[in-house]
Amino acid sequence: MTFVPPSPQDLTGKVAIVTGTTSGLGRRFAQVLANAGAAVAITGRRVDRLESLGEEIEAMGARMLPVQLDVTEVSSIERCVREVETELGHIDLLVNNAGMNVQSPAVDMAPEDFDTMMSTNMRGSFFMATRVAQRMIERGEGGTIINIASIGAHTVLPGLATYCMSKAAVAMMTRSLAHEWARHKINVNALCPGFIETELNSEWFASAGGEKQIKTWPRRRLGQQTDLDGALLMLASQQGRLVTGSVLTIDDGQSL
Numbered sequence: 001m002t003f004v005p006p007s008p009q010d011l012t013g014k015v016a017i018v019t020g021t022t023s024g025l026g027r028r029f030a031q032v033l034a035n036a037g038a039a040v041a042i043t044g045r046r047v048d049r050l051e052s053l054g055e056e057i058e059a060m061g062a063r064m065l066p067v068q069l070d071v072t073e074v075s076s077i078e079r080c081v082r083e084v085e086t087e088l089g090h091i092d093l094l095v096n097n098a099g100m101n102v103q104s105p106a107v108d109m110a111p112e113d114f115d116t117m118m119s120t121n122m123r124g125s126f127f128m129a130t131r132v133a134q135r136m137i138e139r140g141e142g143g144t145i146i147n148i149a150s151i152g153a154h155t156v157l158p159g160l161a162t163y164c165m166s167k168a169a170v171a172m173m174t175r176s177l178a179h180e181w182a183r184h185k186i187n188v189n190a191l192c193p194g195f196i197e198t199e200l201n202s203e204w205f206a207s208a209g210g211e212k213q214i215k216t217w218p219r220r221r222l223g224q225q226t227d228l229d230g231a232l233l234m235l236a237s238q239q240g241r242l243v244t245g246s247v248l249t250i251d252d253g254q255s256l
Contacts, residue, residue, distance in 0.1 A: 009237040012037030015088045016236070017080070019071055019128060020098030022049040024198040025148065028225040029095050030064075031056060032232055038093065039063035041084045045070050063088060071098045071124030072116075077131050090139055093236055094132045096125045096147040099166075106161040114162055121166035126173055133177070133186055142185025146235050147174050149190045149247065155255040167192075171247045178245030187244040189235050194251025196223040218253040227252075 016033045020026035022044040034040045034057040042050045042057070042064055050066040057064040065087050070076040084091055099121045102113040129145050136143040151157075152164035153171040171190055178188035195217075197205060204210045205222055214222055231250055234240045249255065 008239045009233045010037055011093075011237060014038045014092040014236075015041070015084065015090060016093035016095065017041040017043065017067075017084055017091060017132065018095040018097060019043050019069060019124075021053060022046065024200055025193070025196065025225060025228065026095075026097040027053055028228070029097060029232060031060075032229050033093070033095070033236065034060050034062035034064065036233060036237070037062065038236075039065075039088045041065045041067050041080070041088060043067045043069035043080060043098075069098075071128055072119040074127050074131075077124075077127050081131050081135060085135065090141075091132055091135060092143050094129065094143075094145045095232070095236075096128050096145065096170075098124055098128075099148065101160065101163045103159045104162075105159060109162055117162050118166055121163070122169045122173075125170050129173070129177060129188070133181055133184075136186055137181070137184045140184075142187075144236055144240070145177070145186065145188045146232065147171075147188070147190040149174070149192045151192050151194045151249060151251045151255045153190075153192050153247065154249070174247055175245045182244060187235070187240065189240070189243055189245070190247045191228065191231055191235075192247060192249045192251070193228060194223055194249075194254040196225055196227065198225065218256055221252065223250075223252055223254075 016038045018030045021030045021042040030040050030042050042053055047066050047068045054064050054066050067080050067083055069080045147170050149170040150167040153167040157164055174188050174190040
């Protein structure tokens with residue numbers, strides 16, 4: 001009889017934090033990790049918005065913990081890490097997903113909006129990663145950090161200069177932290193999704209303008225949230241143990 005090893009994407013016994021899970025990709029990431037067996041801390045500034053997601057995860061038979069988190073506040077990040085360790089156990093995986101965007105020509109970008117975007121996308125991702133990594137280093141067993149960037153990290157997206165700047169910073173942060181923490185057995189990688197349909201953009205892509213934009217892409221189609229499942233699980237599991245410092249573009253050729 002041929003021996004078939006357990007699925008390398010089995011995350012049973014692992015503890016994950018996913019930031020920005022109140023909607024969109026963050027919600028999907030939490031569902032995918034929970035379905036693979038991980039205990040998942042779902043986070044957001046308003047815990048009441050996490051209720052339905054928590055119910056879905058518990059229905060899968062997975063453990064979950066809703067945690068109030070504002071990534072723009074380091075004290076909130078540190079409180080989140082402590083709470084997750086107390087309630088779920090040591091943290092094996094972080095999906096650094098929380099982010100925001102303000103569409104505006106660069107000359108019209110309000111300083112307040114600039115600061116908010118950088119504080120969330122860049123500063124928040126950095127301190128979330130470092131505070132989780134600090135605990136991983138102290139424990140000495142390594143771990144995995146997956147930063148969610150964007151094709152805007154390497155491709156000009158009109159009207160989104162500040163957003164692209166923030167995501168380019170996340171991409172370089174990923175490579176820098178991967179190098180710094182390699183000796184601690186911490187893998188740090190980034191996903192750069194292209195345009196993925198979510199409840200936040202579905203109305204736009206159903207409009208005449210959105211349909212016109214889709215026709216400019218090589219395959220003339222919009223990505224779905226499920227299209228990121230494979231890459232997420234590969235990086236989160238033993239399948240990705242030799243992958244660190246990578247910035248993986250998943251955009252169906254949209255940035256070509």
